[in-house]
Amino acid sequence: MTSSAFQMTLTVNGERSDHAVRPRLLLSELLRDTLRLTGTHVGCGTGACGSCTVLLDGEPVRSCLTLAVQADGSEVETIESVGTPEALHPVQAAFNKSHALQCGFCTPGFIMSAVALFRRSAKPSGEQIDSMLQGHLCRCTGYRNIKEALRSAAETAEA
Amino acid sequence: MAAGRLVGAPVPRMEDARLLLGQAQFVADLEAPRMLHMEVVRSPMAHAAINNVDVSEALAFPGVRLALTGEDVLSYGKLPSIDLAGPGNAALQRMLAVGRVRFAGEPVTIVVADDPWIAKEAAALVSLDLTEMPFSLDAEEASGSSAPVVLYPELGGNIIHTARQSVGDVDAAFAEAHHVVDATYRVHRYLAAPMETRGVLADPTGAGRRITLTSSTQFPHLLRGFLAGVLGLSEGDIRVIAPDVGGGFGVKCEFYPEEVLAVVAARKLGRPVKWIESREEHFVATTHAREQVHHLRAAVDAEGVVTAVTLRSVTDNGAAAATLSVTPASISSAMLRGPYRVPNYRAESHSVVTNKTPLAVYRGAGHPQAVLCMELTMDRIAREMGIDRVELRRRNMLTPADMPSDRGTAIVLAGAVIYDSGDYPGCLDRALELAGWTSRAEREADARSRGKLHGVGISCFVEETAIGPYETGHVRVDGSGKVTVLTGASPHGQGTATAIAQLVADELEIDIASIIVHHGDTDVVPDGVGTFASRGGAIAGAAARLAARKVKEKALVVAAEMLQAKPGDLVWAEGEARTATGASMPLAAIAGRSTAWNAMPSGISSFNLDEKAHHQVPGIAFANATHVCSIEIDPETGELEIVGYAVVHDCGTVINPMIIEGQVLGGLAQGLGGTLFEELRYDEKGRLATKSFADYLMPTAADMPQDVALGSMESPSPLNPFGMKGAGEGGTTGSVAAVAGAVADALAPLGVTVASDGPFTPPAIRRLIRAAETAKVA
Numbered sequence: 001m002t003s004s005a006f007q008m009t010l011t012v013n014g015e016r017s018d019h020a021v022r023p024r025l026l027l028s029e030l031l032r033d034t035l036r037l038t039g040t041h042v043g044c045g046t047g048a049c050g051s052c053t054v055l056l057d058g059e060p061v062r063s064c065l066t067l068a069v070q071a072d073g074s075e076v077e078t079i080e081s082v083g084t085p086e087a088l089h090p091v092q093a094a095f096n097k098s099h100a101l102q103c104g105f106c107t108p109g110f111i112m113s114a115v116a117l118f119r120r121s122a123k124p125s126g127e128q129i130d131s132m133l134q135g136h137l138c139r140c141t142g143y144r145n146i147k148e149a150l151r152s153a154a155e156t157a158e159a
Numbered sequence: 160m161a162a163g164r165l166v167g168a169p170v171p172r173m174e175d176a177r178l179l180l181g182q183a184q185f186v187a188d189l190e191a192p193r194m195l196h197m198e199v200v201r202s203p204m205a206h207a208a209i210n211n212v213d214v215s216e217a218l219a220f221p222g223v224r225l226a227l228t229g230e231d232v233l234s235y236g237k238l239p240s241i242d243l244a245g246p247g248n249a250a251l252q253r254m255l256a257v258g259r260v261r262f263a264g265e266p267v268t269i270v271v272a273d274d275p276w277i278a279k280e281a282a283a284l285v286s287l288d289l290t291e292m293p294f295s296l297d298a299e300e301a302s303g304s305s306a307p308v309v310l311y312p313e314l315g316g317n318i319i320h321t322a323r324q325s326v327g328d329v330d331a332a333f334a335e336a337h338h339v340v341d342a343t344y345r346v347h348r349y350l351a352a353p354m355e356t357r358g359v360l361a362d363p364t365g366a367g368r369r370i371t372l373t374s375s376t377q378f379p380h381l382l383r384g385f386l387a388g389v390l391g392l393s394e395g396d397i398r399v400i401a402p403d404v405g406g407g408f409g410v411k412c413e414f415y416p417e418e419v420l421a422v423v424a425a426r427k428l429g430r431p432v433k434w435i436e437s438r439e440e441h442f443v444a445t446t447h448a449r450e451q452v453h454h455l456r457a458a459v460d461a462e463g464v465v466t467a468v469t470l471r472s473v474t475d476n477g478a479a480a481a482t483l484s485v486t487p488a489s490i491s492s493a494m495l496r497g498p499y500r501v502p503n504y505r506a507e508s509h510s511v512v513t514n515k516t517p518l519a520v521y522r523g524a525g526h527p528q529a530v531l532c533m534e535l536t537m538d539r540i541a542r543e544m545g546i547d548r549v550e551l552r553r554r555n556m557l558t559p560a561d562m563p564s565d566r567g568t569a570i571v572l573a574g575a576v577i578y579d580s581g582d583y584p585g586c587l588d589r590a591l592e593l594a595g596w597t598s599r600a601e602r603e604a605d606a607r608s609r610g611k612l613h614g615v616g617i618s619c620f621v622e623e624t625a626i627g628p629y630e631t632g633h634v635r636v637d638g639s640g641k642v643t644v645l646t647g648a649s650p651h652g653q654g655t656a657t658a659i660a661q662l663v664a665d666e667l668e669i670d671i672a673s674i675i676v677h678h679g680d681t682d683v684v685p686d687g688v689g690t691f692a693s694r695g696g697a698i699a700g701a702a703a704r705l706a707a708r709k710v711k712e713k714a715l716v717v718a719a720e721m722l723q724a725k726p727g728d729l730v731w732a733e734g735e736a737r738t739a740t741g742a743s744m745p746l747a748a749i750a751g752r753s754t755a756w757n758a759m760p761s762g763i764s765s766f767n768l769d770e771k772a773h774h775q776v777p778g779i780a781f782a783n784a785t786h787v788c789s790i791e792i793d794p795e796t797g798e799l800e801i802v803g804y805a806v807v808h809d810c811g812t813v814i815n816p817m818i819i820e821g822q823v824l825g826g827l828a829q830g831l832g833g834t835l836f837e838e839l840r841y842d843e844k845g846r847l848a849t850k851s852f853a854d855y856l857m858p859t860a861a862d863m864p865q866d867v868a869l870g871s872m873e874s875p876s877p878l879n880p881f882g883m884k885g886a887g888e889g890g891t892t893g894s895v896a897a898v899a900g901a902v903a904d905a906l907a908p909l910g911v912t913v914a915s916d917g918p919f920t921p922p923a924i925r926r927l928i929r930a931a932e933t934a935k936v937a
Contacts, residue, residue, distance in 0.1 A: 038188035039181020041405070043354045044438040048852035051354060079181030092179040096171050099821045103652030104178025105185065105354040105405030133860035137852065139354050139406050140652050141821060142828030142890075143860035144867065 008072040012037065013081035021068045028052045028063035030071075031078060039079035039108050043137070050136035053109040054078050060113045060135075079108035082115055091115060091153050098149035102140035110136050114150055123154050165661040165671060166881075169817035172657045173671070183403040186358040186375050191431035194360070195224055197421055198278035199434070200268040200285045201443065202260035205514040205845025206294035206308065209258055209267070213286040217270050220284060222277035225424055226270045229257035232423060236389040238414055240480040241381075242489070242571045243510075247319030249311045250512050252479035254389075254416040254423075260289065261310050261478035262514050263846040264443025266416045271424045271432055294514040294845040298475035299452055302511045310478060310512045319476060320485040320510045322492050326567035327503030329458075332467030336458035340539050345915040346528045348450035348475065349837040351521045351829070352857060355405020356436035357445055359418050361425035365398065370422055373400040377412040378689030379649055383681050385414040385482075386422060401679035404651030408829065409520040410445050411651070412691040413482045417444075442850040447839055448521030449916075450475040451491060453532045458503075463546045465555050467503035470495055470532070474510045474518070481519035485510045485571055490525030490623065493568040493576050497533050497620045498583035498783060499555040504568070514845050522829055523622075523892040524692070530620040531916050534896040538617075538903055539912075549591065552619060556583045563877075573626040573692070573779050580874040581783045586807050587619055590785035593868040594805035602789070602802075611791040613802075614905025618786040618896035624693035624810065624885025625876070627776030631686045632702030634663060634710050636768040638754060640734075640747025642669065644676045644706075647687020648699035653887060654818040655695040659703045661814055662881070666707035669734040669746060676703075693782070693885025696814055698774055701880050705772035714768055717753050717760045718744040726762065780876040780884040784808035786893035790901040794909070794928060797921035799835065799902070807870040808889050812882035819886045820869055826890020827867065832858040833891075834898040834917045902927075910935055 005020035012035060021030065031037045031054065040063055043051035047065040054063045055077040056070075083089035088096065091114045101107045110133075117124050117132050124132075129150045138146065177183050214226035237251035256267050268285050272278035295301045295308035301317040310317060333339065360373040370392070376382050379399040387394045404411065417434050425432040436444060451474045458467040474488040492506035537555070541548035557564050559582045566576040595602075599615055606613035631647035644663055648655050656676035664671040677683050688694075711731055718736030719726040721744050729736045735745040746768075751757075755766045789803035806823055813819055836856040842848040849855040875882025895916050902924070903913035910931040917923060 032188070036190075037181075038184070041185065041355070042187070043356075044852050046438065046851055046853065049354060083180055085176055085180065088176070088179060095179055096175040099169075099172065099654075099817045101175060101178055102654070102821060102825060103354065103404065103406040104174070104183055107178055108181050111179065130861065137354065137857055137859065139352060139408075139829070139857065140825045142824035142826075143858075143863050144824050145821060147860060 006069050008069055010071045010074055010076055012076045013078060023069060025068040026064055027066040027068050027071050030068040031063060037078050037080050041105050041108060043106060048137065049106065050113070051106045051109040053112045055112055055116055058116065058119065060116045079111060082111060089115065090157065091118060094149040094153040098145045098152060100141060100145040100149035106136060106138045110146060118157065123157050123159050126151065129154065165665050166814055170657060170661055170671065170815055172654045173660060174654060174656055185355055185403045185405055186360055186373055187435045189360050189373060189402065191360060191362050194431040194433055195271050195273060195428065196275040196278045197424060197432050197434040198270045198282040199266045199417060200270065200282050202256065202263055202265040202267055204260060204289055204291050205263050206292040207260050207289035208292060209256060209260060209289055211288040212268055214268060216284040216286065217281040220277065220281040222273040223281045224271050224428055226268060226285065227255065227424065228268050229253060229255035233257060235419065235423070238416065239385055239388065239482065240484045241482055242486050243320055243480050243484050246314060247480060249314040250319045250480045252416065252517065254419045262516055264516055265478065269420050269424060271428065296513055296515060296841050296845055298473045298511040298513050301513050302473050302509050310514070317512045318509050319480055319512055322485060322489045322508040322571065324492050324504060324506040324568040329467045329469055329503045329505045332503040333458045336466065337461040338459040338544055340457045340459065340536055340543065342455050342536060342539060343914060344453045344455065344532045344535060346449050346451045346531060347916060347918065348447050348839045349833045350447045350839060351408035351410045352441065353406025353408055353410065356438055356441040357411065357415065357417070358435040359421045360431060360433045361421035362431040363425045363429060364431060369396055369398060370426065371398045371400065372418065372422055373402055374418055375404050375411055376401050377407040377649055377651060377691050379679055379681050380647065380687045381689055382414060382418065386419065389419050390422065398682045401649045407651045408522045409524065409691060412689065413446055413519055439850045442855065443516055443847050446481050446519035447477060447516050448518060449528060450518060451528050455532050455536060457536050457540065459540055459544065463540065463544055463551045463554055465499060465501050465540065468496065468501050470506040472508040474508065475513050475515065476510045477515040477517040478512060479517045481517040483519045486520055487518070487525040489571040491529040493570045494526055494621065494623065495529045495533055496566065497530060498557055499533065500557055515841065516847065522826060523888045526620065526622050526888065526892040527830065527895040530618055530892060530896040531899055534618050534900055535903060535913065538900055542907065548617065552587060553584055558584055570623055573623055575778065577778060578621060578781045579778065579876050579878050581621065581781065581809055582872060582874055583619060583783055586783055586809055586872055587785045589870050589872065590787050590805050590807040593807060593870050594787035594789065594803060606791050612794055612905040614790050614792065614901040616788045616897040616900025616904060618893045618900060620893050621781050621783045622889055622892050623779050624782045625697035625776065625780040625879065625883070626692045626694055628688065629773050629775045630688055630698040630702045631771065631773055632699065632706040633771045634703065634706040636710060636746060636750040638747065638751040640673060640745065640750060642667065642674045644674060644703050645684045646676060646678045646699045646703055647684055648695040649679045649690045650695055651690065653690065653695055653822070654815065655690065655699060658696045658814045658818060659700050662700050662704040663707040666704050667711055667734060667746065668732060693887035697780060697879055697883035697885050698776060700814060700883060702772050702774035704881060705774060706770045709770035709772060710768045713763060713770065714746060714749045716762045718749050720760050720762065721749065721752055778878050780811065780878050782810045782884040782886065782889055784889045784893050786897035788897035788901045790905060792905045792924060797924035799919055799924060801864040804864045805868040806893065807872060808886070809872040809874050810886040811876045811879065811884035812873055813871065814883065816871070822886045823869060823890040824867060826888060827894050828858050828863060830891040830894030831898065834895050834919060835862070836918050836920060838918050
């Protein structure tokens with residue numbers, strides 16, 4: 001019953017690896033189950049909630065809707081590559097300061113989208129932030145503090 | 160470093176770093192050696208007789224290790240309901256259906272296989288031979304004596320429980336009434352939907368072959384007891400771990416079939432078994448909330464004083480009694496009168512089974528329903544009698560002089576409703592001020608000039624929080640002066656660890672960074688109750704601080720010997736014991752002196768700075784708040800926009816205002832979601848039709864009000880050693896009535912009467928307007 005395996009190579013958080021994958025394997029499954037990078041969370045499996053967002057060649061994608069083979073030859077960045085306990089990324093630090101997370105399940109998705117946004121535009125506008133937020137569901141915070149965190153990160157960022 | 164420096168301060172959360180860095184461990188993130196995967200086969204029908212379940216084809220599928228049907232697990236007990244006694248227990252759920260299925264989504268079979276994809280494919284091979292039966296989706300109809308569908312014949316009907324409240328002489332009050340209001344209010348069905356679904360990992364291979372169940376739960380200790388009961392094991396045979404839990408909101412303080420099934424399968428196979436709920440499953444397999452119908456009558460005197468209320472309510476409990484099955488009906492009936500005197504009151508609240516997913520508690524439990532009924536009624540009385548609705552509320556409100564106020568009602572499990580403290584009129588005044596109440600006419604005129612209808616809703620409520628029975632705290636200081644706190648609470652996003660650390664840091668006057676808080680593992684914290692009913696911070700916080708106090712008292716005795724002083728001559732300041740002459744001994748040195756590697760210090764009976772405390776809860780602490788919601792409605796499109804929102808809340812002594820604001824805002828979002836968009840709908844075959852976030856619309860960032868004005872008051876609870884009450888649910892509890900009241904106010908000029916909690920979607924608002932127009936023409 002085994003489907004034919006597909007040979008692929010990708011770079012995740014700077015580390016290259018080769019994989020023989022089922023064609024139907026999702027990128028979220030490759031990251032979580034094969035590479036054991038479990039910081040990427042699957043909240044709905046249908047691309048609606050944004051919890052599973054990772055960066056594929058710098059662009060935010062829903063890893064639950066992306067096939068692993070679509071990442072063949074690509075660079076993937078996950079939450080595990082952002083910040084360290086000693087030096088949080090400015091967006092992460094702003095989330096802590098503004099109390100922009102509670103249970104934290106959806107948070108890595110928000111952070112990855114925000115990291116991409118801040119790369120594209122060092123000081124994103126309120127509209128850019130609002131439009132980014134539309135892609136993510138959070139059930140704990142009511143969003144106000146998330147918005148506040150991103151706006152304060154934008155204000156303090158160097159242009 | 161003065162005492163009290165952290166309690167009351169917006170201390171950033173110590174929980175955050177791991178979550179922000181992707182280092183958290185939710186149950187889906189866990190693996191165990193030789194782990195297998197479970198898939199649940201669920202009923203495709205709302206109500207059917209089970210003729211046969213054939214798992215032979217599934218079992219023959221390569222990689223499948225086990226398949227179990229209801230018959231295979233008949234010897235185990237049913238899932239308990241802890242708030243339900245008596246004949247209603249006929250409606251307890253089996254972990255797998257036997258004889259009949261009673262809701263689409265009910266577990267019928269499990270398949271366990273080497274990987275989740277094999278389990279899924281094999282599950283599709285399970286053959287269910289079912290004969291469809293008539294089903295019931297209408298709890299009011301089901302509650303009648305001639306209900307066309309009876310789910311549990313041995314029950315003789317569909318009512319599993321009737322909660323009754325009786326205060327004063329209702330009949331006399333109605334006989335003397337100047338005005339009577341008669342209303343029916345409908346509360347729709349929706350659900351909590353935490354971002355993390357449920358999931359379990361049952362591991363029978365741990366030390367001593369004990370079972371370790373890791374579950375996304377709010378109450379690991381209670382879960383351990385339930386599991387022991389159903390399986391016939393000792394609690395000592397079981398370890399339950401709540402790892403990082405991605406939100407609960409009440410649906411994870413339930414004991415679910417999958418929590419037993421995974422354990423049964425794991426024990427049979429001698430291998431770990433994991434199950435992670437899909438989002439689609441979550442919609443049918445995790446408890447729903449809210450759905451109630453209330454028939455309410457109020458007697459009013461000539462001055463607008465409400466002299467009596469009667470209530471008959473029906474709660475649609477779905478197909479079985481959940482772990483907390485009658486709590487919604489009990490709370491909504493016991494708390495209906497909220498902050499208003501209403502000296503005479505009678506309620507009869509039925510909990511009824513129908514062919515839907517079981518219903519249980521969701522943030523606010525029965526409170527949002529109660530507040531909706533009472534506040535819409537207050538507005539109705541005001542309108543019908545021509546009294547200003549704020550003035551009417553003031554005339555009926557309890558005041559601080561009335562405290563404590565025995566309301567004569569009781570809440571199942573929690574006990575007597577005796578309001579402990581609070582300034583309800585003061586809270587109303589402050590909320591109206593924050594909301595700009597006196598300038599609302601200008602905003603109304605401005606809205607009208609733009610073709611919009613402006614409406615303001617006022618929602619005043621009192622809420623049960625910080626319930627018992629008790630919580631545990633355990634504080635240990637090691638020789639380095641670092642402090643480990645064990646708490647019986649099991650937080651899942653509330654920030655309770657930070658709050659507890661603040662309390663302990665203040666008690667010992669030490670740096671919060673030297674404190675670590677552990678929770679959620681029954682082997683690490685052997686005794687505890689859990690996190691629900693807005694109890695974590697207040698109750699577990701009190702227990703932890705009491706334990707820290709005991710540590711400090713012991714430390715003073717040990718320090719006295721070290722400093723050759725009398726214990727009574729020492730004071731504790733800035734994390735050290737001090738004498739009047741300037742000598743001092745820091746906590747770390749005292750902790751070191753107290754270890755077993757030294758002679759037992761004189762004056763103490765045990766080694767180590769290691770103390771436990773139980774905080775036994777003497778009664779419910781009641782929090783209160785006022786919400787004021789301002790909206791604009793476009794009468795042409797039915798579109799509703801929240802243009803202003805103010806909340807003034809009172810949860811007693813505040814530990815961390817930043818966390819409390821977060822709770823209020825998050826609760827508000829859930830209340831607004833339920834009132835504006837969210838609705839669980841059933842199709843013509845009695846199956847849930849809303850099973851994804853595409854069908855079930857939850858609020859996004861853009862749906863939240865631009866600005867929420869927050870204010871707080873502090874009426875310390877005399878029932879808590881530190882004055883604390885709970886704050887977890889009020890944001891939700893108050894918002895439902897605030898929005899509904901605003902819609903009622905905005906649409907009143909069109910002749911619309913609002914008698915529900917929505918959801919007030921644009922089509923729903925258009926329907927209300929059209930119905931009023933039709934009624935006018937007729």
